[in-house]
Amino acid sequence: xxxxxxxxxxxxxxxxxxxxxxxxxxxxxxxxxxxxxxxxxxxxxxxxxxxxxxxxxxxxxxxxxxxxxxxxxxxxxxxxxxxxxxxxxxxxxxxxxxxxxxxxxxxxxxxxxxxxxxxxxxxxxxxxxxxxxxxxxxxxxxxxxxxxxxxxxxxxxxxxxxxxxxxxxxxxxxxxxxxxxxxxxxxxxxxxxxxxxxxxxxxxxxxxxxxxxxxxxxxxxxxxxxxxxxxxxxxxxxxxxxxxxxxxxxxxxxxxxxxxxxxxxxxxxxxxxxxxxxxxxxxxxxxxxxxxxxxxxxxxxxxxxxxxxxxxxxxxxxxxxxxxxxxxxxxxxxxxxxxxxxxxxxxxxxxxxxxxxxxxxxxxxxxxxxxxxxxxxxxxxxxxxxxxxxxxxxxxxxxxxxxxxxxxxxxxxxxxxxxxxxxxxxxxxxxxxxxxxxxxxxxxxxxxxxxxxxxxxxxxxxxxxxxxxxxxxxxxxxxxxxxxx
Numbered sequence: 433x434x435x436x437x438x439x440x441x442x443x444x445x446x447x448x449x450x451x452x453x454x455x456x457x458x459x460x461x462x463x464x465x466x467x468x469x470x471x472x473x474x475x476x477x478x479x480x481x482x483x484x485x486x487x488x489x490x491x492x493x494x495x496x497x498x499x500x501x502x503x504x505x506x507x508x509x510x511x512x513x514x515x516x517x518x519x520x521x522x523x524x525x526x527x528x529x530x531x532x533x534x535x536x537x538x539x540x541x542x543x544x545x546x547x548x549x550x551x552x553x554x555x556x557x558x559x560x561x562x563x564x565x566x567x568x569x570x571x572x573x574x575x576x577x578x579x580x581x582x583x584x585x586x587x588x589x590x591x592x593x594x595x596x597x598x599x600x601x602x603x604x605x606x607x608x609x610x611x612x613x614x615x616x617x618x619x620x621x622x623x624x625x626x627x628x629x630x631x632x633x634x635x636x637x638x639x640x641x642x643x644x645x646x647x648x649x650x651x652x653x654x655x656x657x658x659x660x661x662x663x664x665x666x667x668x669x670x671x672x673x674x675x676x677x678x679x680x681x682x683x684x685x686x687x688x689x690x691x692x693x694x695x696x697x698x699x700x701x702x703x704x705x706x707x708x709x710x711x712x713x714x715x716x717x718x719x720x721x722x723x724x725x726x727x728x729x730x731x732x733x734x735x736x737x738x739x740x741x742x743x744x745x746x747x748x749x750x751x752x753x754x755x756x757x758x759x760x761x762x763x764x765x766x767x768x769x770x771x772x773x774x775x776x777x778x779x780x781x782x783x784x785x786x787x788x789x790x791x792x793x794x795x796x797x798x799x800x801x802x803x804x805x806x807x808x809x810x811x812x813x814x815x816x817x818x819x820x821x822x823x824x825x826x827x828x829x830x831x832x833x834x835x836x837x838x839x840x841x842x843x844x845x846x847x848x849x850x851x852x853x854x855x856x857x858x859x860x861x862x863x864x865x866x867x868x869x870x871x872x873x874x875x876x877x878x879x880x881x882x883x884x885x886x887x888x889x890x891x892x893x894x895x896x897x898x899x900x901x902x903x904x905x906x907x908x909x910x911x912x913x914x915x916x917x
Contacts, residue, residue, distance in 0.1 A: 438491030438771035439786045441738065441748035443483055445825030446470070446814060447495075450737035450747035451519035451578070451722040453659060457550045460484045461726065462496075463735065464532065465749065466519045470818035472745045474602075474801070476516035478818075480534070482551040483749075487728055490771035495820075496551035500532060504545070504556050509538035514602050519578040519657065519722055522550070526587055526621050531557065533579040533591065540607060541567040542579045542593065544625060558625045560591060560617070568593075568617065573633045574610035577603070578722070580658035580670075582687065589619045590687050592658035596640040596674060610635075611642025614658045614671065616688050637691040638669055638682045648693035652680045657722035660687065663732075666759060670697065670724050677701050677711070677718040677798065679736055681725075681761060696763045697725070697734045698752060701796065702789075705765055712795045715837070716766060716788065717811070719744040719799040725754070725761075732756045733771065734764055740812035740825070742803040767839040775895045778846035781914040782838075785812055785825040789837025789867075789899070792829075810834045828909040830902055832859070836910060837867070839897040843890070848916040849873070850887040851900070854880055859904010863888070865896040877904070883911060 443449060448468035455462050467478035482496040502508050502517055509515040515538035522532045532545040532554050545554035559567040560579075569576040577595035584590070594614040595603065614636045618629035644653035657672035657679070669682045669691055678699040682691040696704050700721045701714025708715055716738065723736035734754045737747040751771050752764040766788040769776050776782065790796075794808035804811070806829050814825045827836055849863065856879045862871035875888045900910075 435489045436491035437776065439768050439776060439782070440750040440766070440770035440788060441785075442491070442751055442771055443493055443749050444823045445748070445783065445785050446819055446822050447748070448746055449481065449483065449749050451657070452735040452737065452749045452751075453519075453521045453580075453724050454726045454733070454735050455522060455550070456487065456726060456728070457524065459487050461487055461490070461728070462550050463749065464520050464522045466517060468745055468747050470746050470814060471741055472818070474513055474516055475745050476518050477512065480517060480520060480532070484551060499547070499551055500534075500545050500554040502536070505536055505539075505543055506556060507539050507541070507543075508536050511538070514538070521579055521581045521659065523581045523583050523589070525624050531581070531624050533560070533581045535577055535579060537603060538605060540569040540576060540605070542569065542576050542591065560619065560625055560627065562627050562631050568627060571631070574615065575604055575607035578656050578658060580660055582660035582662075583621070584662070584687060587621055589621045589624065590660065591617045591619055592636065592660055592669070594640070594654065594656065594658060596653060596655040598641070610640050613638045613640045613643065613654050614669070618688075634688065636669060637684070637689055638671060641674060652678070652693070652696065659724040661725050663727060663756070664759065668694070668725065672720060672722055676720045677703060677714070679721055679723055679734065683759065694760060697754060697761055698736050698764045698766070700736060700738050700766065702766050704763055711798045714791075714796045716790055717796045717799055717804075717809075719747070731773070732761070738766070739799050742799065742806070742809070742811045744799045744801055765839070769840055775840040775842040778841045778843040778915045779917050781912050783823070783825070783912050784827045784836070784910040786838065787827060787836045788839055789835065790827065791835050792831065793833035810836070826909055826911045829907055830855075830857070830910060831907045832902065832904060835899055835901045837897060837899045840895050841898055841915070842895050843892045843915075844894060845917045846890060846892070846915045848887055849890050850885045850914040850916065851875060852883050852885055852911040852913070853877060853908050854883045854911070855906065855908025857902070857904055857906035857908035859902060859906075861886075862901045862903065863890065864899040864901065865892050867897070867899055877908065879906065885914075
């Protein structure tokens with residue numbers, strides 16, 4: 433059976449699952465994340481769902497359904513709009529069952545649910561607690577947030593948590609942020625709940641804003657999104673920095689100390705890659721990101737999320753293969769082909785939303801919870817409200833000097849490119865096979881009230897990116913691109 437093509441985002445375009453934590457059980461990869469509502473007023477408004485794929489077919493993702501509902505938590509605060517279900521993580525216990533660790537805003541505790549299978553119906557299990565029964569987060573320490581859970585090869589169990597932003601009153605709700613770095617707790621693997629590392633707060637050597645100055649963490653202090661992985665006997669702590677658009681990592685020989693800053697894994701705007709120095713000149717519109725790493729068949733992949741709909745709360749799951757050389761990860765670039773492990777073939781039709789680069793005449797911006805103005809900025813969106821079917825996300829508001837980019841296509845046998853467009857635009861679309869190169873073809877477009885195909889011959893051989901740059905008047909929407917041999 434042939435494998436299904438993989439691209440970014442790797443879930444259907446109507447699905448908004450950010451903060452992805454990938455885990456391998458048996459012959460499948462399972463992804464656990466929070467669950468945004470399209471155009472939601474806040475992050476993480478929907479219940480937890482799970483998606484999985486065969487380890488040898490990473491384009492073939494299956495919806496496992498809702499695995500846990502907010503109302504199952506006995507302490508979930510009533511005001512859902514600000515007390516949302518934040519990023520979870522999952523681990524298999526020594527008893528063979530699966531434990532989901534999560535945080536609901538307003539609780540200020542880390543909750544746990546349990547299930548007999550990786551993606552079944554989880555049931556509430558309890559709160560992570562000290563030996564005296566007091567839940568962590570209830571002794572006046574920094575805010576517990578976005579738990580990462582890790583079981584070592586020796587069966588010992590660790591929980592990581594923390595929130596390094598100091599100016600977010602909606603999330604903090606009276607708690608203080610951590611100025612030291614992420615917290616860690618060793619838990620009793622027999623009950624998966626009880627802290628056995630003592631009542632004191634223990635900090636990882638991954639510095640937040642309070643201690644990062646003058647250290648290798650200064651440009652990338654810890655902010656949130658704790659996740660631990662182990663490769664080749666080394667411990668890799670993954671986190672989102674105060675820059676928010678990037679995932680970073682630190683590495684140690686131990687799971688609780690000795691961590692040294694390693695570098696950036698990925699930025700959801702490619703910031704930090706050659707020629708991409710800041711938010712305004714990012715290769716995509718940015719916001720926060722959260723994710724982790726897995727190793728499959730000797731290859732490594734970083735999971736993260738991107739943003740759509742002109743704001744931070746419509747986030748989508750993405751992943752990239754990442755180079756791992758002599759114990760060090762090399763920053764991955766955003767691509768359209770993602771988990772495909774190679775370029776997409778230059779034949780057939782692709783939805784426009786697999787674009788990995790997008791900017792307008794005014795560059796890009798870091799999204800907030802308030803929708804960015806449409807003036808000068810193209811964006812990804814969908815028709816209708818939040819739902820669980822109807823794969824129709826597309827790119828809209830493409831105006832003069834807008835650029836849509838895709839990486840990578842194999843155009844060896846491609847003779848024509850066709851764009852499906854609708855809108856009031858009149859001008860020319862230049863097709864480039866490098867960001868700042870000369871056009872290899874141009875398409876003249878005219879206003880159309882219905883979707884219309886605009887076709888051009890092309891003579892580009894080999895693997896390359898494709899950039900579509902519009903010059904003209906008016907605006908249009910791009911729905912798909914097709915390749916004819």
